[in-house]
Amino acid sequence: MTVLTFDQAETIEAVAAAIRRSDLAVATLTNGVTEETLCWQDPETGVWLRARPDFRPNSILTKRAMMVVSDLKFVAESNASPEGFAKAIHNFGYHQSAAFYMDGIKAIYGHYPTHWVHVVVERDAPHCVALYELPGEDIERGRVLNRRAINLFAHCLRENRWPGYADEPAQVGLPTWARMRIDDLTPEEMAFAAAA
Secondary structure (H helix, E strand, O other): OOOHHHHHHHHHHHHHHHHHHOOOHHOOOEEEOOOOOOEEEOOOOOOOOEEEEEEEEEEHHHOOOOOOOEEEEOOOHHHHHHHHHHHHHHHHHHHHHHHHHHHHHHHHOOOOOOEEEEEEEOOOOOEEEEEEEEEHHHHEEEEEHHHHHHHHHHHHHHHOOOOOOOOOOOOOOOOOHHHHHHOOOOOOHHHHHOOO
């Protein structure tokens, strides 16, 4: 168990209270199971896969017409707006996570959820809560990336070869932006640097 500081415990209480103020957020996070471990074998490669969604609604078991899986995200203020969260989806691979969890649910329960909703909560006060549904086409994009990753993992297992970033010598230099900054120095800036 992890011991929380007084400040951490207060933050958790404030976040929980913020979530409770949103009826929709509460609805997406109730009547189900939290952090259920799903294990299944990939039908294409035979490798074993494991996922642990934040929340699996009971509607998955009863095969209701609407099966909404929610994923709770604590984010910095910059990632809480729609534009900020769109960047976070890309930066943190949330579209891949959703596809992977949905594939696990399909493998275990026989059908895909109908919707995927991120319950987004700001880490800092006032702990604004937003609900963002991930479009199905972006989940499919995540599934494409996951398939590539699973195939690579299966290949590495078969070959017992785990390549790194540069198994052979590779040339690595300054990033493009840094090169441009240096290359764009004016003669006056160059002279000043030489005189200093």
